[in-house]
Amino acid sequence: MKTKHFKLTLFLATVLAAVGILSSCKPKKVDSALSGDAASKVYVAPGKYDELYLFASGGFSGQVGIYGLPSGRLLKQIPVFSQNPENGYGYSEETKPMLMTSHGYIPWDDSHHPQLSRTNGQDDGRWLFINANNTPRIARMDLTTFKTVEIIELPNCAGNHASPFITPNTEYVVGATRFSVPYDASPDVPISSYKENFKGSISFVKVDKETGRMNLSFQLLVPGVDYDLSKAGKGVSDGWAFFTCYNSEEAHTFLEVNASQRDKDFVLAINWKKAEEYVKDGKGKKIPAKYVHNVYDEKSFTATSEMMNEVTVLDVKDLPGICYYIPCPKSPHGIAVDPTGEYICASGKLAAVVPVFSFSKIQKAIADKAFDGDFEGIPVIKYEAALDGEVNKIGLGPLHTEFDDKGNAYTSCFISSEIVKWNVKTKQILDRVPTYYSIGHLCVPMGDNIHPYGKYVIALNKITKDRYLPTGPELCQSAQLYDISGDKMQLLLDFPTIGEPHYAQAMPADIIKKNSVKFFKIDSNTNKYVTKTEKEARVVRQGNEVHVYMTCIRSHFVPDNIEGIKVGDNVYFHVTNLEQDWDVPHGFAVKGNDNSELLVMPGETQTLKWVPDRAGISPFYCTDFCSALHQEMQGYIRVSPVGSNTPIKFGTGDEENK
Amino acid sequence: MKTLKIYSRIIVGVCATAMVFSLFVSVWQIQLEAPQYPEGLKMEIWSHKIAGDIDKINGLNHYIGMAQIKEQNFPEFKVMPWLIIAMVVLGLLTAASGKRFMLWINASYLVFCGIWGVWDFWRWEYHYGHNLNPHAAIIIPGMAYDPPLFGWKQMLNFTAGSFPDIGGWLIIGPSIVIVGVLIFEQVRKHKNKEQKTQQRETQLHHAKQSNAAA
Numbered sequence: 001m002k003t004k005h006f007k008l009t010l011f012l013a014t015v016l017a018a019v020g021i022l023s024s025c026k027p028k029k030v031d032s033a034l035s036g037d038a039a040s041k042v043y044v045a046p047g048k049y050d051e052l053y054l055f056a057s058g059g060f061s062g063q064v065g066i067y068g069l070p071s072g073r074l075l076k077q078i079p080v081f082s083q084n085p086e087n088g089y090g091y092s093e094e095t096k097p098m099l100m101t102s103h104g105y106i107p108w109d110d111s112h113h114p115q116l117s118r119t120n121g122q123d124d125g126r127w128l129f130i131n132a133n134n135t136p137r138i139a140r141m142d143l144t145t146f147k148t149v150e151i152i153e154l155p156n157c158a159g160n161h162a163s164p165f166i167t168p169n170t171e172y173v174v175g176a177t178r179f180s181v182p183y184d185a186s187p188d189v190p191i192s193s194y195k196e197n198f199k200g201s202i203s204f205v206k207v208d209k210e211t212g213r214m215n216l217s218f219q220l221l222v223p224g225v226d227y228d229l230s231k232a233g234k235g236v237s238d239g240w241a242f243f244t245c246y247n248s249e250e251a252h253t254f255l256e257v258n259a260s261q262r263d264k265d266f267v268l269a270i271n272w273k274k275a276e277e278y279v280k281d282g283k284g285k286k287i288p289a290k291y292v293h294n295v296y297d298e299k300s301f302t303a304t305s306e307m308m309n310e311v312t313v314l315d316v317k318d319l320p321g322i323c324y325y326i327p328c329p330k331s332p333h334g335i336a337v338d339p340t341g342e343y344i345c346a347s348g349k350l351a352a353v354v355p356v357f358s359f360s361k362i363q364k365a366i367a368d369k370a371f372d373g374d375f376e377g378i379p380v381i382k383y384e385a386a387l388d389g390e391v392n393k394i395g396l397g398p399l400h401t402e403f404d405d406k407g408n409a410y411t412s413c414f415i416s417s418e419i420v421k422w423n424v425k426t427k428q429i430l431d432r433v434p435t436y437y438s439i440g441h442l443c444v445p446m447g448d449n450i451h452p453y454g455k456y457v458i459a460l461n462k463i464t465k466d467r468y469l470p471t472g473p474e475l476c477q478s479a480q481l482y483d484i485s486g487d488k489m490q491l492l493l494d495f496p497t498i499g500e501p502h503y504a505q506a507m508p509a510d511i512i513k514k515n516s517v518k519f520f521k522i523d524s525n526t527n528k529y530v531t532k533t534e535k536e537a538r539v540v541r542q543g544n545e546v547h548v549y550m551t552c553i554r555s556h557f558v559p560d561n562i563e564g565i566k567v568g569d570n571v572y573f574h575v576t577n578l579e580q581d582w583d584v585p586h587g588f589a590v591k592g593n594d595n596s597e598l599l600v601m602p603g604e605t606q607t608l609k610w611v612p613d614r615a616g617i618s619p620f621y622c623t624d625f626c627s628a629l630h631q632e633m634q635g636y637i638r639v640s641p642v643g644s645n646t647p648i649k650f651g652t653g654d655e656e657n658k
Numbered sequence: 659m660k661t662l663k664i665y666s667r668i669i670v671g672v673c674a675t676a677m678v679f680s681l682f683v684s685v686w687q688i689q690l691e692a693p694q695y696p697e698g699l700k701m702e703i704w705s706h707k708i709a710g711d712i713d714k715i716n717g718l719n720h721y722i723g724m725a726q727i728k729e730q731n732f733p734e735f736k737v738m739p740w741l742i743i744a745m746v747v748l749g750l751l752t753a754a755s756g757k758r759f760m761l762w763i764n765a766s767y768l769v770f771c772g773i774w775g776v777w778d779f780w781r782w783e784y785h786y787g788h789n790l791n792p793h794a795a796i797i798i799p800g801m802a803y804d805p806p807l808f809g810w811k812q813m814l815n816f817t818a819g820s821f822p823d824i825g826g827w828l829i830i831g832p833s834i835v836i837v838g839v840l841i842f843e844q845v846r847k848h849k850n851k852e853q854k855t856q857q858r859e860t861q862l863h864h865a866k867q868s869n870a871a872a
Binding site for chain 1: 693811
């Protein structure tokens with residue numbers, strides 16, 4: 001009996017052991033334990049300020065989100081390319097011109113890449129630039145008032161993705177086409193003629209040093225591939241800009257497969273100082289192109305839209321020394337220049353390596369003519385001649401790289417959902433942390449400056465799933481804050497973001513905080529319809545237009561009773577906020593107006609249009625809680641039928657003016 | 659010794675009955691884990707169909723050029739239910755008849771099914787992992803994506819695990835027991851033979867002694 005038991009038991013035991021051993025060999029996951037003092041590192045006590053401003057693009061929201069770091073608190077959304085009914089941006093008469101384009105008024109766009117203005121390669125906190133991807137435009141925001149003050153459209157451009165990227169002294173803001181298209185001058189061709197007719201354009205917008213005013217200086221006519229992202233050279237590579245290009249296969253359909261065939265696509269290196277010289281020498285050709293230039297004047301609080309008619313184009317095929325292609329694996333996406341300007345890394349999102357090119361080697365290759373033929377007339381530098389080294393087995397789907405101040409690089413890997421830290425010179429991988437989930441871009445404060453603020457890295461993710469309380473199928477995008485001050489990265493905070501931050505820039509709060517405007521001086525207000533005192537408030541009829549010159553101050557409007565308006569009139573409420581104190585805005589809305597409200601800041605004038613659709617009494621009121629008697633801040637408008645003779649009457653209290 | 663012990667027959671009968679339920683549940687599972695899939699993905703292989711997150715898996719796999727998993731491409735699903743029914747019938751017949759040779763047939767059939775199952779699964783996995791679309795977007799030279807036969811395996815950003823599911827255990831468990839019963843019965847038979855041989859020898863010995871004494 002014993003033998004039989006023994007054999008059976010042995011047999012069963014062997015089987016169970018085999019099962020146990022095989023199933024316990026599970027590959028280890030990279031887990032990030034939250035460091036013990038994470039909470040204290042991100043807690044900003046009530047009444048205290050954050051260390052940094054984070055400017056994150058809104059992506060498909062078309063706006064810019066401003067957060068404080070390290071708390072991750074959302075401070076503001078600046079409306080840029082999308083209407084904002086909350087404060088009347090794109091609805092008020094003064095701001096409507098901001099959203100004008102050569103196609104007419106467009107209420108929305110897709111904003112991707114914020115870039116802070118810089119001086120001597122360091123963020124200076126004066127302006128923030130951002131691109132519109134759909135109807136190509138570049139916008140500039142004033143960081144003293146946090147308002148969008150200028151938008152310029154880019155002609156001959158589509159899918160304005162590699163945009164805007166700024167040179168080290170904000171000489172130029174550069175934008176490029178992701179979708180190559182036939183130039184505006186001769187547009188109607190069959191799609192299959194992509195290789196012959198579709199071209200790329202790289203736009204150099206000059207920025208005035210003092211005022212920040214933009215002006216489309218010139219465009220480079222380049223081969224029709226997809227220009228994805230770019231960064232300007234700095235330090236030793238100042239004067240050059242670098243772009244990643246994919247779809248060197250020049251496919252026009254089913255790019256998922258057709259643009260992923262070639263083993264290597266390109267990095268485009270542009271010597272923009274040389275291009276400037278050619279323009280000065282008159283080598284540029286002026287071609288017709290329609291695009292708008294919209295400017296918001298901050299003294300008159302009024303935007304104007306100007307239609308431009310021509311653009312200067314340099315054909316790089318005919319002008320040697322401007323453009324060089326460098327082969328790069330495979331369908332590259334992000335490109336980054338290290339703080340010294342010597343190393344340029346491009347991430348091939350379908351490759352497993354990140355090539356690091358050396359600027360001095362590129363210069364030598366050009367001097368020695370170490371070329372591998374050309375692509376559409378532009379010399380292609382030999383890969384090995386330009387390459388400093390490759391970062392191997394970095395992760396799956398490497399996308400973007402930023403730098404700290406210790407010679408390290410941080411690359412985001414989308415498919416393996418992680419940030420990988422590596423040394424720029426040795427190419428050794430030093431650390432990895434998971435992100436939750438599927439990281440796209442990442443941001444090191446001043447990470448593209450000559451002296452980065454190397455304390456944090458922020459992961460901007462694409463997939464949220466279970467990170468926060470669920471809110472139905474449509475979820476916010478998640479972001480994580482990591483401490484990179486030590487050897488290993490530490491996860492500190494996980495916070496939701498608005499829209500979809502494709503990229504973000506961050507800088508210490510001091511400069512911006514100091515210059516932030518508290519209110520506008522009423523005496524400096526040059527708006528055409530300003531009303532500087534209550535005595536000057538009036539209602540004036542000009543044909544079928546009625547202009548209401550209105551003031552508001554705690555807690556009443558002048559006038560607040562208006563008669564003599566008729567159905568179908570174009571009524572313009574020019575509302576001036578007479579307050580001269582901090583954080584006392586007033587709102588304005590009229591019943592039944594198919595328009596938004598106004599939010600008028602102290603010292604500001606804004607105009608809201610109304611076309612009454614029916615006779616009767618229409619109330620209006622202040623929509624932003626301004627004072628103890630905010631509820632009393634209201635008024636009435638009497639609308640008479642078409643053709644009636646009701647005289648214009650207006651006033652507040654017992655006084656009636658005519 | 660042609661007849662089996664009563665408790666052997668009961669055990670075989672119970673095992674055979676248990677196997678029936680494997681027709682109504684998932685037999686094998688492939689689990690997929692990835693950083694961006696905190697909820698995990700699962701593919702269930704039943705005796706007559708495929709279930710689980712097949713659509714999601716097919717959606718992901720096309721980036722690396724893997725073929726779509728479609729139920730109609732598996733002739734196994736027409737055959738497997740009958741193979742399992744045969745296991746059940748054989749088991750019940752063995753229990754009813756109580757014949758040793760039936761137990762031999764039963765156990766051999768189970769082992770044969772096990773070997774065939776493993777081989778067929780490995781063959782499909784190899785084909786699935788190696789037969790890649792040359793025009794796929796992501797091509798990593800030298801990489802193949804055969805899912806593991808048993809246990810865990812890392813493939814790019816996915817950790818894949820291949821294990822029996824409930825139905826699988828309902829077949830494997832009883833099969834091991836039935837083979838165990840056969841071993842037990844064989845040992846018992848040999849023991850019995852030895853005892854009988856010893857008894858005869860002892861009898862002969864005694865007989866010789868008696869003869870000698872007489």
